Amino acid sequence: MAMAVPVSARPQSPEGFYAINNQFQTNGPKGFSEIKILANEDMFLRMDLPGVPDEGGLSVYHNRSQETVVVFAKAPKVHTHDSTERRYQTMTGIGCSCCAISSITTHMSDGVFRVILSKTRIDPHRSPCTVLGCSGFREDLRGTDPNDPALTGPVLQPHPLAFPQPTMAYESKQLPNGKLFVRADMLGVPKENFTVSVTNGRVKVTGQAPAVSHDSSGRFYSGDVAMLSTPVDIPSRRIKTIAKNGVIRLLIPPF
Incomplete structure (x- = not known):
């Protein structure tokens, strides 16, 4: 049985994170x-x-x-x-x-x-x-x-206005029934613009945030939010997702 485990934040390139406020933002x-x-x-x-x-x-x-x-x-x-x-x-x-x-x-x-x-x-x-x-x-x-x-840099910064914890863009919790709960902040992304996929055991989320009002431009988010203990491909429909208010939450069962 493949179990889902959380991922550690790591820079997307040798130069560090594209945006130190969010490890999933890529542009x-x-x-x-x-x-x-x-x-x-x-x-x-x-x-x-x-x-x-x-x-x-x-x-x-x-x-x-x-x-x-x-x-x-x-x-x-x-x-x-x-x-x-x-x-x-x-x-x-x-x-x-x-x-x-x-x-x-x-x-x-x-x-x-x-x-x-x-x-x-x-x-x-x-x-x-x-x-x-x-x-x-x-x-x-x-x-x-x-x-x-x-x-831009190698170290993520917590949200300076948020209290109490959590102030980071990623949160995970291993549940007693073997499921993994994951929360990822992807600001500005409408719920219909999120995509979840599982390839080679990697649970990946992408999100497209359009430019609104006088924003400099839109934003794009992409990254692995969890990994399975076995490198398998599974239908994403088996993962429960809740996308709301610029935040996506996943409940990933064992496979």
Whole structure:
């Protein structure tokens, strides 16, 4: 009988992981967040919040005295074998006194939060205003530039906004009945864009995330999430899958 076992995270190339925020990402913008100033000077922010539902999992507050936006989000347990629910908290804004936030447009889909901050000039004599990043990110890994070389390397980084654990993109649990439970975050991928296959005993998941709103581009994910003790090919339909909110969960039985 072939048993499924989890896989260890390993770099996809000698240079390291393509994106240190997610070992399954193989192309597209990197980092947990991306900030872009649009042609009309609005600010666009993409923020990865794996597991947060499209509706009912997000709270956004505008602190008018500081011209900041505070974000709270909750990713509930979807499967009984999830370690715990995940929560996220961060703050962003325009970071100056020359402008005021005039409108906030938000969109949550497939585990990705996107917001556009429009602003109104209130002091024309001051120098051009600045934008804040997302509080909680390391200064050298704030993710404002998705092509920053610092976002490629040999070591994976935990999600800086997630609490409690788990903060990593991969989770596995060996069950008493011999099954293996696996959770993999693949942000921005709609549930119909996931593919699961088993070849030579390797359980592989791929996912295509289209570009939405002002994203730099789409993203693609691919990687082995488990291995069987015997190098066999099996129909993927025998693996129970749950794809929801940018997260795919697999329940892999012995074969």
